[in-house]
Amino acid sequence: MPTRLGGGRRDFGVVRRFGLAHVIGAVVVITTGIGLVTFEAIRSRNAQIATARAWAIQGPPCPTLTQAEFQAKRYTALKTFDYDGIAIGRTAGDASCSDVKEAGGKGLGTDKVCQFTSPATLTVVSKAGSWFFVPGAGQPASLIIHRDAPRCVMASNFTLQTE
Numbered sequence: 001m002p003t004r005l006g007g008g009r010r011d012f013g014v015v016r017r018f019g020l021a022h023v024i025g026a027v028v029v030i031t032t033g034i035g036l037v038t039f040e041a042i043r044s045r046n047a048q049i050a051t052a053r054a055w056a057i058q059g060p061p062c063p064t065l066t067q068a069e070f071q072a073k074r075y076t077a078l079k080t081f082d083y084d085g086i087a088i089g090r091t092a093g094d095a096s097c098s099d100v101k102e103a104g105g106k107g108l109g110t111d112k113v114c115q116f117t118s119p120a121t122l123t124v125v126s127k128a129g130s131w132f133f134v135p136g137a138g139q140p141a142s143l144i145i146h147r148d149a150p151r152c153v154m155a156s157n158f159t160l161q162t163e
Helices: 013-018 020-054 067-072
Strands: 079-083 086-090 095-101 110-116 120-126 129-136 141-146 149-153
Touching (some): 020 095, 067 129, 079 095, 086 110, 120 141, 120 149, 129 141, 129 149
Antiparallel strands (some): 079 086, 110 141, 120 129, 141 149
């Protein structure tokens, strides 16, 4: 209900001051913006879930060694690379890595996943420590690094043909 202002004038609120077209235009712009942001969030989440499914590698755990055992057997990881502050080494083969959202693509955190064609040995050095794995020559392997701590499995979907 309009209220009386001083001098007998009535205040018809926002519609009167800005005009009905401006109010309708603002509502349309705000609704469109919210719709576009929601669409992009859903599209992004679906892409993250698809990436997580593609990089979900299952297999038996890789044999592990202590640093002393690794050095005593004279194993080496000559091919070393830095992946977001984590040093990953391998003896041979090729590698392919990706950032994957936690919880099957639905989480907020990010895991690092690396797949190897035939690494023979793998080393990981991060802020959380050092790890040494020996999947063996000719055996594909994958590293799943969650919060700077790796898990190695003796399986990989990566081949030079899939890259």
